[in-house]
Amino acid sequence: MASLTHKDLLGIEQLSVDDVELVLDTAAALKEVADRPVKKVPTLRGKTVINLFFEPSTRTRSSFELAEKRLSADILNFAASTSSVSKGETLLDTARNLESMAPDMIVIRHPSAGAPHLLSRECRSSIINAGDGMHEHPTQALLDALTVREVKGGISGLKIAIIGDVAHSRVARSDTILFSKLGAEVWACSPPTLMPWDFCRLGARITGHIEEALDSADVVMMLRVQTERQHEAFFPSTREYFNFYGLTRERMKLAKEDTVVMHPGPMNRGVEIDSDVADAPWSLILNQVANGVAVRMAILYLLSGNAGLRPRRVR
Amino acid sequence: MQFILRQGTVVDPSRKMRRVADVAIDEGRIAEVAPRIRKKARKEIDARGLVVAPGFIDLHVHLREPGREDAETIATGTAAAARGGFTAVACMPNTQPVNDSEAVTAFILERARAAARVAVYPIGAITKGSRGETLSEIGEMHRAGIVALSDDGHPVQNSQIMRRAMEYSLLFDLPIIDHCEDRDLASGGCMNEGYYSTLLGLRGMNPAAEELHVARDAILARQTGARVHIAHLSTRRSLEFVRRARRDKVRITCEVTPHHLLLTDAAVAGYSTNTKMNPPLRTDDDIEALAAGLASGAIDAIATDHAPHNINDKMLEFDRAPFGIVGLETAVSLILDRFVRTERISLDRMVELFSTNPARILKLERGTLADGAWADVTVLDPEQKVEVRSSEFLSRSRNTPFEGWKLVGGPAMTIVKGKVVWTV
Numbered sequence: 013m014a015s016l017t018h019k020d021l022l023g024i025e026q027l028s029v030d031d032v033e034l035v036l037d038t039a040a041a042l043k044e045v046a047d048r049p050v051k052k053v054p055t056l057r058g059k060t061v062i063n064l065f066f067e068p069s070t071r072t073r074s075s076f077e078l079a080e081k082r083l084s085a086d087i088l089n090f091a092a093s094t095s096s097v098s099k100g101e102t103l104l105d106t107a108r109n110l111e112s113m114a115p116d117m118i119v120i121r122h123p124s125a126g127a128p129h130l131l132s133r134e135c136r137s138s139i140i141n142a143g144d145g146m147h148e149h150p151t152q153a154l155l156d157a158l159t160v161r162e163v164k165g166g167i168s169g170l171k172i173a174i175i176g177d178v179a180h181s182r183v184a185r186s187d188t189i190l191f192s193k194l195g196a197e198v199w200a201c202s203p204p205t206l207m208p209w210d211f212c213r214l215g216a217r218i219t220g221h222i223e224e225a226l227d228s229a230d231v232v233m234m235l236r237v238q239t240e241r242q243h244e245a246f247f248p249s250t251r252e253y254f255n256f257y258g259l260t261r262e263r264m265k266l267a268k269e270d271t272v273v274m275h276p277g278p279m280n281r282g283v284e285i286d287s288d289v290a291d292a293p294w295s296l297i298l299n300q301v302a303n304g305v306a307v308r309m310a311i312l313y314l315l316s317g318n319a320g321l322r323p324r325r326v327r
Numbered sequence: 328m329q330f331i332l333r334q335g336t337v338v339d340p341s342r343k344m345r346r347v348a349d350v351a352i353d354e355g356r357i358a359e360v361a362p363r364i365r366k367k368a369r370k371e372i373d374a375r376g377l378v379v380a381p382g383f384i385d386l387h388v389h390l391r392e393p394g395r396e397d398a399e400t401i402a403t404g405t406a407a408a409a410r411g412g413f414t415a416v417a418c419m420p421n422t423q424p425v426n427d428s429e430a431v432t433a434f435i436l437e438r439a440r441a442a443a444r445v446a447v448y449p450i451g452a453i454t455k456g457s458r459g460e461t462l463s464e465i466g467e468m469h470r471a472g473i474v475a476l477s478d479d480g481h482p483v484q485n486s487q488i489m490r491r492a493m494e495y496s497l498l499f500d501l502p503i504i505d506h507c508e509d510r511d512l513a514s515g516g517c518m519n520e521g522y523y524s525t526l527l528g529l530r531g532m533n534p535a536a537e538e539l540h541v542a543r544d545a546i547l548a549r550q551t552g553a554r555v556h557i558a559h560l561s562t563r564r565s566l567e568f569v570r571r572a573r574r575d576k577v578r579i580t581c582e583v584t585p586h587h588l589l590l591t592d593a594a595v596a597g598y599s600t601n602t603k604m605n606p607p608l609r610t611d612d613d614i615e616a617l618a619a620g621l622a623s624g625a626i627d628a629i630a631t632d633h634a635p636h637n638i639n640d641k642m643l644e645f646d647r648a649p650f651g652i653v654g655l656e657t658a659v660s661l662i663l664d665r666f667v668r669t670e671r672i673s674l675d676r677m678v679e680l681f682s683t684n685p686a687r688i689l690k691l692e693r694g695t696l697a698d699g700a701w702a703d704v705t706v707l708d709p710e711q712k713v714e715v716r717s718s719e720f721l722s723r724s725r726n727t728p729f730e731g732w733k734l735v736g737g738p739a740m741t742i743v744k745g746k747v748v749w750t751v
Contacts (some may be wrong), residue, residue: 025526124644126598143644147528168439182528209531210522279443 019321020132020139024189034192036158039303045082046305049149053279055313057277058083060115064106065142066092071154071301072142076119079308088115103127104134111135116319117312121281122146124251125166138315145218146180149192152276153186159299160231163272173225173267175257176235176284178211179246183276188216195296201237203257206244209255212231222257234259234275235286246320252281259285264294272296328368329353329745330450335374335706339381340679341695343566351700355719359386374706378677379738380695382703383684385454386582387479387504387558387630390447392438393431394423399635399723401435402442404655405566406721407633409749411655413541413679415446415693416633420457420595423479427463434472444748445565445741446703448474448689452505453492458482463490474689477504479558480605487545493553500555502554502580502688507540507565508532508606517646519607523592523732529645534562535612539610539623541550541565545572548579557581561606564617570625573731580688582628583617585654585661590614590728601647601728601735604634620679628688629680631658635724641669653717659705660713661729661737667709681705706740711751713737 016031023294027035045053061080065073065302103122107130110118110326117138120128125145132139143149145278160167172191178184178200192198200207200225202214212218219225225320226232237257241252259273273285273295281287332350337360339345349364350357385408391399405604407508408416418435420426426435432449440524451473455463457480461496465476476496482505483489484663489505496503513536518524520531545568548555557569560581572579586604591611594602602608620626632748641648659681672680682705686694693703713734717725 032618069398102642103644104638122644124646126645129598145528185526188368208525209520210525214526222674 018315020128021150021315021316022074022128022132022139024150024153024186024193025148029193032154032157032190035154036161038314039154039306040215042309042313043303043306045309046302051082052084053082055232056080056083056161056316060088060113060116061085061117061119062088062090062115062120063311064090064110064120067122067143069143071304072121075301076142076308078314079305080264081304082089082276083309083310083312088113094135100295103130107131107135108327111137111284116275116314116316127282130133130163136320138319140311140315145182145306147182148184148186150186151308152183152285153190154311155300156187156233156274156276157190158307159274159296161172162299163296164230167191170196170230170235171198171199171228172231173199173229173261174216174222174233175201175219175225177206177220177237178235178239179208181235181249185214187233188214192216199225199229203247204221222263223266229267229271230294232259232267232271232273234273236276236278236280239280239283257284260290261286261288264289274300276300328358328365329369330372331364331368331702332374332379332706334584335377335379336363336380337696338678339374339696340675340683341381342697345421346605347673350558350696350704352742352745355702356544357696357700357702359550359696359698368642376708376710378707380676380705380707381682381694382551383659383681383705384415384417384689384691385631386417386685386688387635388416388418388655389635389651390634391422393434395566397719400442401438401447402725403721404635405443405445405447406635407655407720409444409741410721410738411447411657412659412705412707412739412741413655414455414705414743415691417448417450417474417689419477419479420450425452425457426450427455427457429464429467429471432468432473436472438704442461445743447662448691450475452476453483453503454488459483459485459488459611461749462495465501466499469501473501474545474691475502475556477506479506481506482506482510482540486547487742488654490546490547490551493551493555496553496668497551499543500554500690502556504556504558504559506538506545507537507544509536509539510540510614512536517603518595519555519592521592521610523595527595527598529595532607534564534609536569536743537562538564541568544578545569545577548572551578554578556567557628558608559584559587560626561609561617562613566616566620566625580627582630583621583626583631585629585658586652586728587630588614588617588621589661589665594728598645599728600643600645601652603645603648604632605650618632618671621666622676626680627684629658629662630685631655635722638725641726652728653720653722653724656720656722657715657727657729659707659734660734661689661710661738663707664734671730677720702741702742702745705738706738706742708739708751709736711737711739
């Protein structure tokens with residue numbers, strides 16, 4: 013059976029198209045476990061996984077935990093608020109302490125971009141990035157790709173519109189890199205204040221007008237807008253934001269007839285998305301959540317046994 | 328005669344001199360520079376194949392004493408300077424406490440007399456505590472021995488305060504060295520805002536944050552007649568503003584650092600905190616403009632912005648680590664290898680950038696091998712093989728992005744007031 017040759021999963025950027033196909037195929041095969049009466053396989057029996065979360069997270073954290081449990085791994089959960097981190101311990105010391113418990117994999121979510129890279133250099137264990145600052149959220153992008161592939165049969169040639177707070181979104185970065193790698197036409201849409209410098213070089217076309225992004229789109233990916241951003245002068249008010257960037261039933265008419273709507277969650281209904289859009293049949297939001305567990309099982313499985321490999325030089 | 332450096336290539340732009348000659352030193356001063364000196368000295372040094380230049384002066388270092396002696400002290404920082412070929416350094420006031428009073432200035436000079444390997448020139452804070460609110464006691468600090476004013480690291484945001492500081496500096500003809508940064512525009516960023524900040528998901532500092540304050544300072548300097556020196560200038564447009572102001576006869580000068588000449592923000596990929604400094608590493612387009620400015624004379628000086636940090640402070644997440652890298656022990660080799668050896672600048676120009684011009688900007692009686700001047704001499708070996716190893720640094724800190732670089736050319740001997748303070 014093929015496997016990933018990477019020690020870590022730090023970002024989509026490091027994955028080849030073949031790597032991505034392998035992850036998606038493996039995830040598709042592992043989905044079946046959820047339909048069994050006993051939702052467990054012995055694949056990771058005897059392996060230890062540490063979930064190291066420095067940011068509040070419900071969805072990603074429970075998704076990883078479920079994936080680990082379904083693969084029969086031993087799990088240690090470590091949240092920043094209950095740990096020695098609140099006593100002033102540095103990330104590196106925390107990691108070295110955990111490392112001496114000989115885990116096989118460490119799943120890390122951290123508010124600082126590059127925190128998983130710091131761990132990767134210092135730890136023998138495989139590091140899985142579960143979201144680092146505004147940088148990347150690779151497992152989210154992979155589950156998005158799996159979801160689109162299931163519904164559309166493939167990804168190459170699709171028009172995918174990513175709409176919302178692109179600047180502060182690690183999902184926007186990972187999705188853009190992944191979907192453009194797989195041959196989709198990716199459009200990123202946000203007010204100019206929320207579009208980071210040279211975002212087009214990640215593989216997206218840029219627009220400030222939602223109509224242009226939605227025009228004949230096959231997939232609409234909405235990003236969460238943090239309402240506190242209005243105080244940083246990124247946009248005047250959530251009302252005006254919704255008027256110009258909110259996904260409504262009316263605007264959905266611009267997209268292809270068989271378009272689908274996705275959202276990495278958590279949603280702000282009435283800020284970036286109308287309820288009747290979010291809850292309509294074209295919404296894949298709950299498929300994303302189900303696929304999240306499968307994709308994370310695939311990553312855990314494909315990286316297990318890679319601890320101790322030389323970390324690759326990555327960005 | 329104390330000693331004679333025999334048959335080195337003497338490069339001294341202050342005398343428009345470049346020729347093989349003997350340099351005689353007596354009682355701490357230059358006694359004579361001549362093609363062949365017949366007299367004998369107590370000590371004779373064969374300088375054939377070496378370059379003999381007026382002592383290099385680093386306009387911009389952080390010695391961390393008082394307050395952060397775990398990162399650097401006046402003793403270790405000046406030892407690093409001597410090893411790096413510098414005979415004098417000007418130290419920034421962002422110590423703890425800030426050098427904003429006669430007492431702190433006097434303390435630094437006192438410690439320097441006791442422990443420094445090279446000459447130390449303190450720079451006084453523009454405002455009390457470098458808080459940008461009220462002027463510090465500039466006259467009293469001047470009396471105690473400061474050579475310039477700066478709120479480096481905590482740049483003056485209020486333009487009215489900056490205007491007053493410039494006006495007041497005229498009394499003492501002290502240059503104002505400004506770290507140009509509009510803090511609102513820089514918005515808490517930790518690297519240059521551009522493609523790489525987007526790719527790496529790090530908060531960017533808009534280059535306009537620097538350019539805006541360069542332009543502001545040029546406008547205020549023109550109006551007040553004050554002398555302004557732009558610290559660690561890092562963008563193409565900043566240099567354009569300086570150039571334009573100079574055409575308008577504004578008394579403005581600028582320095583660049585070796586790292587802003589040699590590295591771009593692409594080096595941040597990998598998230599090494601030794602690529603985190605302020606101003607941040609910029610783009611290929613910027614370093615191209617800076618290199619051109621170095622050659623053309625638009626840039627006056629090279630300074631290191633030597634910023635030692637304890638390793639505990641640097642081994643953090645990128646956005647949490649402090650800004651700054653050490654530079655005293657790598658600057659000369661980097662410029663010799665990457666600029667002189669590649670003929671992007673001449674040796675004469677390099678000496679201007681490291682010695683003649685810094686002395687002129689700070690109005691020091693140094694930077695020359697004229698008869699009777701202090702015998703501060705930097706001897707360079709253009710063929711020296713150098714590999715940067717931070718473990719060999721005399722600085723107390725190790726935070727360099729140049730670890731492992733292989734370079735050709737480096738300092739061979741450093742002489743301060745006729746005394747050899749360092750030799751290979």
